[in-house]
Structures are given as structure tokens and as C-alpha cells.
Amino acid sequence: xxxxxxxxxxxxxxxxxxxxxxxxxxxxxxxxxxxxxxxxxxxxxxxxxxxxxxxxxxxxxxxxxxxxxxxxxxxxxxxxxxxxxxxxxxxxxxxxxxxxxxxxxxxxxxxxxxxxxxxxxxxxxxxxxxxxxxxxxxxxxxxxxxxxxxxxxxxxxxxxxxxxxxxxxxxxxxxxxxxxxxxxxxxxxxxxxxxxxxxxxxxxxxxxxxxxxxxxxxxxxxxxxxxxxxxxx
Numbered sequence: 001x002x003x004x005x006x007x008x009x010x011x012x013x014x015x016x017x018x019x020x021x022x023x024x025x026x027x028x029x030x031x032x033x034x035x036x037x038x039x040x041x042x043x044x045x046x047x048x049x050x051x052x053x054x055x056x057x058x059x060x061x062x063x064x065x066x067x068x069x070x071x072x073x074x075x076x077x078x079x080x081x082x083x084x085x086x087x088x089x090x091x092x093x094x095x096x097x098x099x100x101x102x103x104x105x106x107x108x109x110x111x112x113x114x115x116x117x118x119x120x121x122x123x124x125x126x127x128x129x130x131x132x133x134x135x136x137x138x139x140x141x142x143x144x145x146x147x148x149x150x151x152x153x154x155x156x157x158x159x160x161x162x163x164x165x166x167x168x169x170x171x172x173x174x175x176x177x178x179x180x181x182x183x184x185x186x187x188x189x190x191x192x193x194x195x196x197x198x199x200x201x202x203x204x205x206x207x208x209x210x211x212x213x214x215x216x217x218x219x220x221x222x223x224x225x226x227x228x229x230x231x232x233x
Contacts (some may be wrong), residue, residue: 007030010163010218019216020180023162026212027192034195036142036210038062043118045069046142047128050135052093063170064092075107075116102130110144122147133171154197161219162203169230 013019027034037058038049045065053061066087072078078086087100106128110116119125120143125136137150149155151170155177159165166174182187200207208214209223 012217013163014060015181015214016162016164019162020164021210023213023216024181024189024192026216027196028188029067030212031192031195031199034191036138036191039065041069043139043143044075046134047106047131047135047139048072048103050138051106051130052099053093054099054135061093064090076183078104078107079111091206091217105129106131120145122199132173137174141187141190149186150175151177151205152190152194154194157203158193158197158201161206161217162213163218167213175230207233 025213038046038053038064040046040049047062049065050067052064054185066148071089083100083104086104089095090096090099090103093099103113109128113127114124118139119142120139122133122136125131125139126133130138133148134150134152137148140147141150151159151174156168156170156173159173159177164180165173166175167173177189178186196213197203200211206219208217211217211220211222214220214222
């Protein structure tokens with residue numbers, strides 16, 4: 001996309017700080033069911049689900065954890081079986097060897113340092129094996145006190161299309177979003193972008209013609225009438 005076109009598009013839709021509130025409100029109205037798709041019943045199940053979700057779909061993870069969580073209920077359970085058995089139990093999520101090792105190492109740390117409980121703070125979660133910032137962000141946010149903004153592939157793509165960031169690195173994108181999105185919306189904002197990305201703003205073929213944000217998005221492929229043009233019609 002030509003640089004001149006991008007600049008013109010951004011002038012057309014206005015500054016991002018003026019757009020962020022209506023964008024959040026419209027997405028909330030459009031996707032009232034936007035919430036985490038992973039299924040879990042405890043903090044431990046949440047943590048394991050998010051760890052397993054790397055490089056696979058939430059649907060796939062839910063299919064695996066439906067049986068997994070009947071077998072593994074406590075951190076000790078993940079350490080009581082041979083590594084190969086745990087690998088087989090999570091094989092369908094992909095990268096199962098790395099994930100199994102990370103899960104077992106995490107369970108060991110939970111038992112040794114946190115009395116078998118999933119910690120609530122970001123800095124503590126990041127001490128767990130295989131828990132990067134995205135995973136920690138999800139766990140903290142789902143427990144009701146987001147310390148950051150989750151950035152997955154949908155959040156990255158939509159944030160760029162909406163002109164909220166020019167960055168590619170998830171950490172830098174998160175910083176841009178944290179400066180822009182009101183803190184009260186840090187929990188729900190990623191879910192709104194994720195569900196909009198799945199349903200409307202699809203990667204290869206965005207459905208701009210039915211998008212509730214087409215007049216606020218610099219990447220929109222819909223010709224939106226300006227105030228001046230409306231006044232002459």
C-alpha cells in the first residue's frame with residue numbers, strides 16, 4: 001500500500017485517540033459474546049490451556065483438555081506420569097514435546113515456590129517455564145486485573161489496520177496499545193479485536209462492506225462519504 005494512500009486514509013478517519021472510544025463501543029455492541037474461547041474451571045486449567053494454545057486453535061485445545069483435565073487435576077498429577085505419557089495426552093495440540101516439558105517444569109515451580117497455586121502477578125507468572133508475556137497477560141486478565149494487553153495474531157493485524165500501531169513486535173504493539181486504550185478496557189479490548197478478526201476483519205479477505213468500523217478504519221476498502229460530500233447531496 002502506497003505511503004501517500006496510508007497518510008490520506010489516516011487523515012480521512014481522524015486521530016487514533018479520537019477513534020479509540022467509538023471503536024471499542026461499536027465492537028462491544030457488535031460482539032457482546034466476545035470472551036476467551038478456551039474452556040477451564042480453575043486457575044490451573046486456565047494456565048495449562050493457554051500454554052497449550054501456542055501454534056494451534058482454541059477449538060483444538062478444548063478438544064484435548066476435555067479429557068486432559070479429568071486426568072490431571074493438581075500440579076502433582078502432571079509430575080506423577082512419565083513424560084512420554086503426558087506428551088501423548090497433549091500430542092494433538094502440536095509441539096507436544098516442548099509443551100510437555102514446559103508444563104512439567106511449571107508444575108515443579110508451582111509446588112516449590114507457590115505452594116501449588118497459580119500466582120496472580122505478572123512478574124511471578126513470568127518466572128514459570130514456558131510462560132511468556134502473552135500467556136501471563138491472558139492468565140492475569142482472565143482473573144480480573146489486567147496488567148497489560150494481550151497481543152495475538154488477530155490483535156496485531158487489526159491494530160495495524162486500524163492505525164493504532166506501526167510496530168511488528170508484539171511487545172512494542174502492546175506498549176502502543178497500553179498508551180491508547182483506557183485501562184478499564186484492557187481486559188475486553190483483545191477479545192473484541194480477536195472476535196472481530198475471526199468474524200469480519202479476516203486476514204486474506206476482510207469483509208469491509210459489513211464492518212461497523214469501516215468509517216473509522218484507514219485500511220477500509222469501502223468508500224465512505226465525507227461530511228462535505230454528504231452536504232452537497
